[in-house]
Amino acid sequence: MSERSLPPVTELGMASLALIVAGGIYLASHLPQRVPLAPAIVLLSLSALLLAVNLSMLARVHGFPWRRFFEIARWALLVYVTTAGLIEYTFLQDQVRGGALIVLTLSLAVYAVHVPTLIGFTVARYYEPSAVAGTVA
Amino acid sequence: MERPDFQIVPRAGIVAAAVAVVVLVVAIASNKLWPLDFLHVAGGAAWTIIDLFVGLVIGPIIGRMSIPARIEFTTRFMPKMVVIMPIVVTLTLAAGWQLGNKLGTVQSGYTNHAWVVASFIVVGVMAIVALGLLEPANIAVLIELKKPQPNPTVIERLMKRFIYSAGITGVMQIATLVIMTKIAS
Numbered sequence: 001m002s003e004r005s006l007p008p009v010t011e012l013g014m015a016s017l018a019l020i021v022a023g024g025i026y027l028a029s030h031l032p033q034r035v036p037l038a039p040a041i042v043l044l045s046l047s048a049l050l051l052a053v054n055l056s057m058l059a060r061v062h063g064f065p066w067r068r069f070f071e072i073a074r075w076a077l078l079v080y081v082t083t084a085g086l087i088e089y090t091f092l093q094d095q096v097r098g099g100a101l102i103v104l105t106l107s108l109a110v111y112a113v114h115v116p117t118l119i120g121f122t123v124a125r126y127y128e129p130s131a132v133a134g135t136v137a
Numbered sequence: 138m139e140r141p142d143f144q145i146v147p148r149a150g151i152v153a154a155a156v157a158v159v160v161l162v163v164a165i166a167s168n169k170l171w172p173l174d175f176l177h178v179a180g181g182a183a184w185t186i187i188d189l190f191v192g193l194v195i196g197p198i199i200g201r202m203s204i205p206a207r208i209e210f211t212t213r214f215m216p217k218m219v220v221i222m223p224i225v226v227t228l229t230l231a232a233g234w235q236l237g238n239k240l241g242t243v244q245s246g247y248t249n250h251a252w253v254v255a256s257f258i259v260v261g262v263m264a265i266v267a268l269g270l271l272e273p274a275n276i277a278v279l280i281e282l283k284k285p286q287p288n289p290t291v292i293e294r295l296m297k298r299f300i301y302s303a304g305i306t307g308v309m310q311i312a313t314l315v316i317m318t319k320i321a322s
Contacts, residue, residue, distance in 0.1 A: 010269060010270070010273070013269055014265055014269035014270070017264070017265045017268055017269055018261075018265050021261035021264060021265060022261070024257075024261070025254070025257045025258060025261055028243065028257055029245065029250075029253075029254045029257060030245055031243055031244050031245060032244055032245070033245055072276065072280065076276070079223070082158075083223065083227055086158065086161070086162070086227060086231055087231065089162070089165070090165060090231050090234055090235060093165055093166070093168075093235070094234075094235070094238050111268075115268045115269075115272070118268070118269055118272075118273045119272060119273045119276050119277075121273070122273035122274065122276070122277040122295075123273075123276060123277045123280050126277060126281060126288070126291045126295075128288070
């Protein structure tokens with residue numbers, strides 16, 4: 001698969017992760033005070049927008065090896081949903097509630113989808129139909 | 138190009154990682170000082186040392202190896218990293234956050250709050266590099282090596298990405314050491 005035919009999935013993915021990390025740091029650095037959620041919501045929205053743009057651009061790539069992509073991404077999704085669940089569990093244990101919990105949960109959802117997308121993309125971009133590739137585990 | 142057979146994700150490692158996750162959940166649920174302190178300090182020490190060693194010592198060595206030697210090393214080294222790094226990072230951060238809550242060090246009224254926020258930023262940057270560049274390159278190089286005819290150019294490119302990313306996180310770990318020793322002093 002030619003590199004030139006692929007959208008900047010990794011770059012957009014990293015930008016999206018940077019936005020939710022920034023939102024998380026903003027909320028965490030003000031604990032236990034109640035702070036306006038607007039900046040965190042804006043950062044989360046931009047991050048989710050980048051995720052949507054990334055998936056949409058990837059979906060338009062002709063001949064992208066989706067089977068290979070999903071073969072890898074589904075296992076990565078399992079791993080990152082598990083780690084997101086652990087982080088969510090910590091938030092609940094720490095009595096994070098209300099708007100902050102919603103923003104953090106949605107941020108984790110973006111993280112749990114975007115990281116497997118990056119992993120699946122990085123593997124699938126080097127897929128060559130002639131070579132039979134190995135399976136995970 | 139010959140390469141030894143290997144598992145991309147070692148099954149024994151998955152069992153060990155699952156046990157570590159259970160220990161972490163119990164430590165957080167019990168909210169006792171020692172288990173949280175142990176997991177944070179032990180995990181953090183492992184994370185820092187591995188990043189520094191891989192980024193600044195192993196990485197440059199791999200870069201100077203011949204292609205066959207690099208492939209043999211990679212097939213033995215990278216599957217272990219796939220399991221070790223995510224679990225070490227999870228233990229360090231989750232136990233550290235809970236510990237910070239228990240001790241009040243993550244709260245904005247804490248004396249060294251600016252240093253704590255600096256540590257959030259350093260960890261955040263390391264997480265972005267690790268999740269966006271390092272981990273995908275790690276998995277992709279292993280999948281490429283599993284092919285009957287691995288492409289040396291692809292392996293070269295992915296390993297370069299892995300080594301540079303590890304180097305960046307290694308350098309950032311020096312900042313972590315400065316911040317953590319400052320907070321502990």
